[in-house]
Amino acid sequence: MLPQTRRALLRRLAGGQAEGRAPSMMGAVVRDGRAVWTGARSSVEGEVPHPDVQYRIGSLTKTFVAVLVMRLRDEGLLRLADPVGKHLEGTPVPDATVAQLLAHSAGLAAETGGPWWERTPGTLRPEPADLFGERPQRLPVGRWHHYSNPGYALLGALVERVRGGVPWNEVLRREVLEPLGMGRTTLEPETPHAGGWAVHPWADVMLPEPAQDTGLMAPAGQLWSTLEDLCRWAAFLLRGDERVLSASSLAEMRRPAVPPEESAGQSGYGLGLQLLRREGRPLFGHSGSMPGFLASLWADAEEDVAGIVLANCTSGPAVSAIAIDLAGIVSEHEPRIPEPWRPQPGPLDPELLALTGPWYWGANPHVLRLRAERALELTPLSGQGRSSRFRAEEDGTWTGLNGYYEGETMRVVRERDGSVSHLDLGTFVFTRGPYEPTAPVPGGVDPGGWRP
Known part of the structure; x- marks a missing residue:
């Protein structure tokens, strides 16, 4: 990055951290398949955080689960049109399809039955049937987007069932994280990691937040990761990796599957990816939040650029806006240079x-x-x-x-x-010509031909 670009990036991150009153904030930009800038503000345990410090990434977890499901589809082990009950017994919504769960269009409840799942142990919900209350279906199936955290818990259970009982996070480690070199993305925090905080809305004081093992709800938002690992993840989402998932399947994930919720401010939702437009540019990615943490990753496929932001506070910073701005600053200050034209390789078919x-x-x-x-x-x-x-x-x-x-x-x-x-x-x-009379044009061509 040019010096003026780096300064603009740091200024946006610093402004977002200060205005949002985040105990710490980290940001990165990925371009052409690699991290081209990282930055950090404030401290974790008294030190400026480095790209190998873990933060909880909340619903960014859903993008990982969606990739696991698409792998199963590409292997022929399930179809997106399959009802989830075909593969997963004991669910109260057996007729919801895999695609509807991925796109949050099954009309399922937004949250679990019982107590606030993000702040309570998963032992309170030991079975898939325990994820929902008395009314799991809240809206008509397939009509529009209605975000459902329990829906992604079902997808995690689905991955486990189809993979022969292997826990979804172990499947993720073996099939996705290891091939991509993401060794610091884990279900539970590993040192060094940031602590989660709530910041008082009217005073500059903080309160520590709990970090529960949410059990079956973990596929909805429990993963911890680092800026370094998420840069690899962004590069993968932009370009694909045949060892994990093809670029064509990733492109399928970022096509709109359903219209957005009226209040969502998005262009829609794909198969595990949030979609929006910013100044005419189509973007894809996901935001995430868990008690004590905020995360966001947004990418522009046309520019091959992504912005990532991590913060260790429950609310306050506009992390999605900051991540989008980081990517936009790079695109604006340093526009992509077109690839050189080259003739096609190989013999030509006349x-x-x-x-x-x-x-x-x-x-x-x-x-x-x-x-x-x-x-x-x-x-x-x-x-x-x-x-x-x-x-x-x-x-x-x-x-x-x-x-x-x-x-x-x-x-x-x-x-x-x-x-x-x-x-x-x-x-x-x-x-070869406009309405050629000799061609088999349906309906025929007037024998008088063209006339003034």
Whole structure:
């Protein structure tokens, strides 16, 4: 980072810590897959905290659980459309689907039955059925986002059940944390770690907060982590790692699954990730809170940048706003330099190259471009129309990856002599000329042709 960028980052962190009256605060920026800046204000046990000091990260835990569930899906051990009761017995909401639990759209109660779960031991809720009160279902299923902490407790139990009884946090350590080098992310605090505090709203005095083992509720928010580990986590969420989860599955997680709650101020919720827009930029990430701690991680996939903030107080600092601002400062002060253009490697397929260039949907001109690994990109030339990227399949077709044509099949239709007749994209006919009379345009083309 340039000196003026580092100063702007430190100023934002320092202002957030002072205005929020946090006993300590740490921040980081991740770019291009690595930490490019870290900062700290105030002290933990009399010392300025360093990136290896643990803080409790609250609901950021949910992003880890969501990745575990997506791994099960990618391995074919469950489907997102499966009702949770298919895999997990004893739940009072067996018909809620895995996807609905991930997206908080199952209409489940926001909190557990019984006492305040964040401040009481998990022994009070020994079974999944104990997570809910008399009315586990509070809203219609699948209609909109309603945040549910017990829903993620069910997902943790689901991971354990599908993995043959291995505790979810052990599955997490073995399948995610170790491959990513995140050895300081744990279920219980390990030295060195910050203590959690409540700060009096009207006086500059503090009260220590308890740190309970929440048992079955732990997947909703119990993990402890460090700034260093969370930088690795942010880089993974931005880029993927085939040892853990592919970039395509992570991209699926950050697509809106349901509209937001009216008061949420978000653009929606994906599969385990909060979504919002800031000054026109789509962001994804998660905030977290537990008694004595606040945490936030927000990332911009287009800029390949993320901001992270940790604080050891129950309330006060606007950690999400600070994390977003940290990432935004870097994007503004030091815009990304485009990657250099390079020709595609490997031999060129002449038939594939011949497909490129202008195509017409009716009279609307489009251009088809060849990308790496036989991928194609269709873009309207008039500025109006539907664009999409397409992945090449082994059977000679292409599958849409985004936009209106996501999941749709595009195929090249040939004449008997092997020449190209047209493109069939989900039954839409694309021809080399506008309404070519020789092409099989549904409804036919007027034999009189174009006229003044």
